[in-house]
Amino acid sequence: MAYTITDNCTGCGSCSRICPTGAITGEKKETHEIKADLCIDCGSCGRVCPAGAVADPFGIPALRVKKSQWLAPVFDRKRCMACVICLDACPTGCLALGAPQGKDPNGYPVMEDLSACLGCGLCVEDCPADAVTLAHRDVA
Structure with a gap:
């Protein structure tokens, strides 16, 4: 299972910059996507998302953490x-x-x-x- 990005995504790119495997793609100001086959479930994307647009593998929204x-x-x-x-x-x-x-x-x-x-x-x-x-x- 992999993390997913919801429609709340603002396309800021914070998640794609932190992802260690390059699993997150998307254009600036557009909804990004996580490639499930590359996601290692580290959760870093959810911890940096300012829009709360990342859900964990169980569909629970990830919380932003400093x-x-x-x-x-x-x-x-x-x-x-x-x-x-x-x-x-x-x-x-x-x-x-x-x-x-x-x-x-x-x-x-x-x-x-x-x-x-x-x-x-x-x-x-x-x-x-x-x-x-x-x-x-x-x-x-």
Whole structure:
């Protein structure tokens, strides 16, 4: 299932600019469309839509959220197996192994680029060790 854009769309393009897969198309000031085969259900389009024109896969309108209030992953090193599945799941590549300034010799995942993080939770969903959770950005 994929997110959809309703007739409330004003064609501002916020959703297409944030989409990590290029799933959203449309002309300026015209209703945009989400290509279901490219949508990864990250929800970022709904969090940036000023018109409330994005519905989740269940048809529920997504709520706009300020980026400063988006969630970000937090890693539990006691549970982490350093398998890098979370890195592979991340659609924006904001995660890396080791610390941004100097590599961690244990190769644990870290947030390398918080500004690129969509707070989508795909890293959480794919982690086989349940070592990733989402928290407010000031905690992450």
